[in-house]
Every structure is written in structure tokens, then in C-alpha cells.
Amino acid sequence: MDATTEHVGDAVGTNVETNIDMDDLMQKMAEHKGCGTSGSSGKASCGSGAGQNDLPTEIWEKVKNHPCYSEEAHHHYARMHVAVAPACNIQCNYCNRKYDCANESRPGVVSEKLTPEQAAKKVLAVASTIPQMTVLGIAGPGDPLANPEKTFKTFELISKTAPDIKLCLSTNGLTLPDHVDTIARYNVDHVTITINMVDPEVGAKIYPWIFWKHKRYTGYEAAKILTDRQLQGLEMLTERGILCKINSVMIPGINDQHLVEVNKAVKSRGAFLHNIMPLISAPEHGTVFGLNGQRGPSAQELKALQDSCEGEMNMMRHCRQCRADAVGLLGEDRSAEFTTDKIMAMDVNYDMEGRKAYQAMVEEERVAKVAAKQEELETLAGAQSDIKLLVAVATKGSGLINEHFGHAKEFQVYELSTAGAKFVGHRRVDLYCQGGFGDEDSLETVIRAINDCHAVFVAKVGGCPKADLAKAGIDPVDQYAHEFIEKSAITWFKDYLDKVKSGEIEHVARGDAAIRQGALISAA
Amino acid sequence: MTLKIIASQCTSCSACEPECPNVAISEKNGTFVIDPKKCTECLGHFDEPQCAAVCPVDNTCVIDPAFPRYQVPA
Ligand code: SF4
Numbered sequence: 001m002d003a004t005t006e007h008v009g010d011a012v013g014t015n016v017e018t019n020i021d022m023d024d025l026m027q028k029m030a031e032h033k034g035c036g037t038s039g040s041s042g043k044a045s046c047g048s049g050a051g052q053n054d055l056p057t058e059i060w061e062k063v064k065n066h067p068c069y070s071e072e073a074h075h076h077y078a079r080m081h082v083a084v085a086p087a088c089n090i091q092c093n094y095c096n097r098k099y100d101c102a103n104e105s106r107p108g109v110v111s112e113k114l115t116p117e118q119a120a121k122k123v124l125a126v127a128s129t130i131p132q133m134t135v136l137g138i139a140g141p142g143d144p145l146a147n148p149e150k151t152f153k154t155f156e157l158i159s160k161t162a163p164d165i166k167l168c169l170s171t172n173g174l175t176l177p178d179h180v181d182t183i184a185r186y187n188v189d190h191v192t193i194t195i196n197m198v199d200p201e202v203g204a205k206i207y208p209w210i211f212w213k214h215k216r217y218t219g220y221e222a223a224k225i226l227t228d229r230q231l232q233g234l235e236m237l238t239e240r241g242i243l244c245k246i247n248s249v250m251i252p253g254i255n256d257q258h259l260v261e262v263n264k265a266v267k268s269r270g271a272f273l274h275n276i277m278p279l280i281s282a283p284e285h286g287t288v289f290g291l292n293g294q295r296g297p298s299a300q301e302l303k304a305l306q307d308s309c310e311g312e313m314n315m316m317r318h319c320r321q322c323r324a325d326a327v328g329l330l331g332e333d334r335s336a337e338f339t340t341d342k343i344m345a346m347d348v349n350y351d352m353e354g355r356k357a358y359q360a361m362v363e364e365e366r367v368a369k370v371a372a373k374q375e376e377l378e379t380l381a382g383a384q385s386d387i388k389l390l391v392a393v394a395t396k397g398s399g400l401i402n403e404h405f406g407h408a409k410e411f412q413v414y415e416l417s418t419a420g421a422k423f424v425g426h427r428r429v430d431l432y433c434q435g436g437f438g439d440e441d442s443l444e445t446v447i448r449a450i451n452d453c454h455a456v457f458v459a460k461v462g463g464c465p466k467a468d469l470a471k472a473g474i475d476p477v478d479q480y481a482h483e484f485i486e487k488s489a490i491t492w493f494k495d496y497l498d499k500v501k502s503g504e505i506e507h508v509a510r511g512d513a514a515i516r517q518g519a520l521i522s523a524a
Numbered sequence: 525m526t527l528k529i530i531a532s533q534c535t536s537c538s539a540c541e542p543e544c545p546n547v548a549i550s551e552k553n554g555t556f557v558i559d560p561k562k563c564t565e566c567l568g569h570f571d572e573p574q575c576a577a578v579c580p581v582d583n584t585c586v587i588d589p590a591f592p593r594y595q596v597p598a
């Protein structure tokens with residue numbers, strides 16, 4: 001159950017967006033890339049790394065509404081995964097096969113297994129209820145390509161009824177070369193491959209064995225076959241114009257330095273995005289790494305590695321390693337509303353027109369947000385400062401600061417500099433506020449998770465946590481409630497710079513932060 | 525002999541089912557079972573029992589000593 005699926009693929013000509021003019025598109029792409037991150041790197045200010053300069057327009061067309069691939073779209077569009085493929089053909093040391101695939105889901109989570117027919121019905125039911133749902137992924141538990149019949153049957157059923165839904169798939173890559181033609185046939189245009197190494201010496205420490213051509217291989221030999229097959233599959237997909245994202249799990253001491261090599265290897269073979277995820281390992285997950293005490297990276301280590309790869313290609317920083325059967329915008333989960341029992345009893349009426357209208361509205365919202373940010377950014381022009389800092393934001397989506405501090409299950413983290421506000425990732429936390437009572441321990445956990453931030457932007461925050469946050473050196477900011485994130489962050493940052501200049505406050509660097517272990521299993 | 529699946533360890537991942545050259549494996553009450561009448565230990569088909577080779581849990585597809593050793597028909 002190694003790799004899983006992700007979602008993708010849009011049926012030709014049914015992309016929900018039509019009539020996008022180039023300026024609009026460029027602006028969105030610029031935003032998506034965190035336009036204005038140029039700074040010292042000397043790159044063009046929009047589309048740093050492999051921005052639109054390197055990527056053909058068709059690729060951006062495919063990416064821009066994908067909640068997994070577009071940093072910006074994931075605020076507005078939703079995806080879902082269905083678990084139809086439980087079998088796997090390799091073993092990963094960070095995976096316990098009692099649970100879902102750890103490559104795209106968080107460890108320690110079990111998804112309900114569905115037949116392709118149940119899965120198709122579920123997708124249609126969800127898509128009818130949540131018009132933002134535009135992407136379906138097959139995400140294990142297991143490797144979708146170790147279960148090719150179930151995976152492709154599901155795609156076939158869905159593409160018949162709901163051709164506007166993008167299909168995607170992710171895989172450990174072992175059998176990928178055998179299925180490339182089928183993948184192309186179903187219009188699956190985004191494939192995620194989990195690649196943790198390109199050197200079998202490193203691979204032998206991550207993969208105890210693989211099952212290939214009726215034989216179990218171990219050690220160096222296993223890792224050699226795996227890496228050869230992964231890279232071959234990647235090349236075959238990109239040759240056919242199918243988008244490929246690479247997932248890598250950062251395992252300190254095993255592949256952390258090596259991932260820079262991986263990044264080069266996959267970029268040179270045409271991957272368009274590289275997502276480096278932290279190893280999540282706790283003894284209770286029962287994984288090899290969990291049991292042998294292998295630690296995961298800290299937030300600072302992860303960011304340093306992502307930064308060092310960024311010049312090479314696009315890095316994806318918003319992956320939440322959400323669970324495989326999750327339903328909703330990234331980071332949110334509405335799967336409790338769509339259990340198999342409820343779905344089978346539902347009478348589903350797939351309303352393509354309604355979905356289109358809704359999505360058009362979302363587009364307007366997105367454009368408004370971009371405009372607000374551009375305006376604010378102009379006021380920063382001319383400001384000179386080397387200060388770069390992180391802020392955390394509590395949001396429910398739509399690019400707004402619209403979540404109560406105590407209700408936030410995660411915070412989005414932006415890096416602020418005179419180049420603007422750049423989304424750099426998010427931090428999961430336990431709910432601080434359960435039923436109205438903030439409890440002290442979880443407040444500490446929240447503070448640890450955002451300890452590298454100078455401020456936290458919220459819609460509302462209680463008096464007590466406010467005082468504790470301030471004591472920890474994190475400025476609780478609630479005056480931008482329900483306003484756009486980037487615009488507010490830039491306004492705040494300008495103010496901060498002014499205060500530093502006038503000597504009212506002194507700029508000090510912050511410490512490191514902890515990455516939350518364990519699965520996010522509570523329903524939204 | 526034939527192989528059997530230790531039900532308490534089976535994760536029901538279904539990986540073994542399609543690998544069996546004799547279609548001896550099926551799902552029963554949430555876990556997978558081997559039909560001893562059909563299992564040939566993969567003799568004559570592959571070098572190693574496929575179910576054991578693909579199973580993610582070590583020592584879950586094991587030889588069942590309750591049955592005599594399978595003989596490849598001459
Ligand atoms: S955020 Fe990560 S795990 Fe979640 S759907 Fe996207 S790629 Fe998959």
C-alpha cells in the first residue's frame with residue numbers, strides 16, 4: 001500500500017473554465033506561484049522556479065484548478081479520494097499495512113474500502129452536494145496500479161456520468177510503465193509518483209522488499225528495480241503530455257540530503273511539481289520507522305530542504321497528507337456525511353449546469369482576491385528591508401482570515417518580505433477549543449506548532465490565549481477578521497517594518513516549530 | 525501440504541487474491557482464505573508461493589501442516 005492516488009485528468013474540452021484570457025491566467029499563475037518572491041534570487045518576479053516560463057500553457061490550464069497542485073486553487077476547490085485499491089506490491093518502512101498508504105494519507109488512518117460501483121456513486125453524490133468538488137483521486141489504501149482493474153473500472157464509471165471531474169492517480173511507480181497507455185486512454189492527466197530515492201543504496205534503507213514479476217526482491221536489488229521503473233514510468237508519462245507530480249517523504253539521516261538529487265533527477269525527466277513531505281512516525285503507528293525511533297524532520301528542516309530545491313522546480317507546500325477517503329477542501333473533511341450507507345440510500349441527480357454556475361462564481365471570488373493583493377503589494381513598492389518573517393493564518397478557505405483561533409485545526413503559514421506574502425505551508429494542530437473550553441495543554445501544542453511565526457492572524461481570539469500567545473512572542477492579530485489573507489498580511493508587515501524603523505519594536509528571529517504527528521481523524 | 529492464511533494477521537488487503545495461479549484465494553467474512561483443495565503451493569507455476577511473497581504481513585501465508593505435501597502430477 002504504498003503509493004496512492006491523487007486525482008487528476010480532465011476530460012478534453014470539459015474544463016469548467018472557459019474564456020480565460022491570457023492576462024487573467026498569467027495573473028492567477030503569478031499568484032499561484034507567490035508572485036514577487038524574486039528577491040535576492042534574481043529570478044523573474046512571477047513564477048519563480050519552473051513557472052509559466054518553463055511550463056506550456058496547456059499544463060497551466062490543467063493545473064490551475066487542481067486543489068492539490070495549485071497553491072491558490074486549493075483555497076477554493078475541493079477534491080476527494082476513494083479507497084478502491086487496497087493491495088500493494090512494495091513495502092515501505094514508514095507504512096503499516098493495517099492502515100492506509102502513508103504516502104498520500106497520514107499514517108494510522110483506515111479508509112472504508114469501496115467497490116468501483118460504490119465509489120462511483122459516492123463521487124456523484126458528493127459532486128452534487130459540493131459543487132467545488134472538481135477532482136477525484138484514487139488513493140489506496142494500497143497502490144492503485146497494483147489493483148489496475150478496480151482503479152480503471154472506477155475511472156470508467158465516473159468519466160461516463162461526470163465527464164467534468166478530473167481524475168488522478170498516484171502510485172509507487174513499480175508497475176507504472178505497464179499502465180501508461182491505459183492511463184492515457186482514461187484521460188488521467190495528473191499522476192503522482194512517490195519517489196524517495198534515485199540511489200538503490202538509499203532505497204534499501206527505505207524499502208525492505210518489492211513484489212515484481214512473481215518474485216519477492218529485497219535489499220539493493222529491490223530498490224534498483226523500483227527506481228528504474230519509477231523513472232521509466234515518469235519519462236513515459238511526460239512524453240505523452242501527462243502531468244506528473246513527485247511526492248517524496250523526507251526521512252532525516254536517510255534521504256534528506258539525497259532528495260536534492262531526487263529533485264534534479266525528476267525535474268530533468270519532466271516532472272512539474274515536487275512535493276516534499278515530512279516523515280510522520282510515532283511508535284503507535286507500528287511502522288518500522290515508528291518502532292526503531294526514526295524521527296521526522298522539524299518545520300525548519302523541512303522548509304530549508306524545500307527552499308534548497310525551489311530554485312530547481314516548483315515545490316508544493318500545501319500538501320496536508322490528508323487521509324485517503326477525505327472529502328472536502330484540503331484540510332477539511334466532510335466524509336461523515338457520505339458514508340456508504342447514506343450514499344447507497346441517496347437518489348443522486350448529477351447537475352452539471354449547477355456545478356458550472358457555482359464554479360463561475362468561485363472564479364469571480366478568486367479574481368477579487370488577486371486584485372486586492374496586487375493593490376496592496378504596490379504600496380509596498382520601494383520599501384527596503386532584509387527582514388523576512390513567518391506569520392500563521394487561521395482560515396476556513398476562500399483566501400480569507402475567517403477562522404476563530406480556538407477552532408483552527410491547522411494554520412496556513414506565509415513568509416512576508418518586501419517582495420510580498422508567499423504561502424510556504426501549513427501546520428496542523430489539535431483543536432485548541434473543544435466545546436468552548438480552551439485547555440492549557442493544547443494551547444501549548446498550538447504555540448509549539450507555530451513557534452517560528454511572528455504573528456497569528458485570526459477572525460477572533462479569546463483573552464487568555466491572546467495573553468499566552470503574546471507571552472510566547474507571537475502577536476495575535478484579529479483586526480483583519482474576514483479580510484483577504486495576503487492583503488492583510490502585507491498591511492500588517494508594512495506596519496511592522498515602520499515600527500522596527502522607528503525603534504518602537506526590535507526585530508528578533510524566531511525558533512523552530514514542531515510538525516504534528518498522528519493522523520487528523522476528526523470529522524470537519 | 526497447502527498454504528493457509530492466519531486470519532488474525534490478515535489485513536484484508538486482497539493483494540494475494542489475484543496472484544494465485546489456481547484461484548484458490550477468496551474473501552470470507554472480511555479476511556482472505558485459501559481453499560486447500562485448489563492450492564498447489566504454486567509448484568509448477570512459480571518459484572515461490574505467490575501469496576506469501578506478496579503478503580505485507582510476515583508469516584501470515586504459511587504452510588498448513590494439516591495437509592500432506594502437494595505432489596506435482598506426473
Ligand atoms: S494535499 Fe496531499 S494528500 Fe491531500 S489530496 Fe493533495 S496531494 Fe493528496
Ligand code: SF4
Binds near residue numbers: 545
Ligand atoms: S501458495 Fe500459490 S497456489 Fe497456494 S494459495 Fe498461495 S498463491 Fe495460491
Ligand code: SF4
Binds near residue numbers: 533540541578581
Ligand atoms: S496478502 Fe496477506 S494480508 Fe493481504 S489479504 Fe492476503 S493474506 Fe491477507
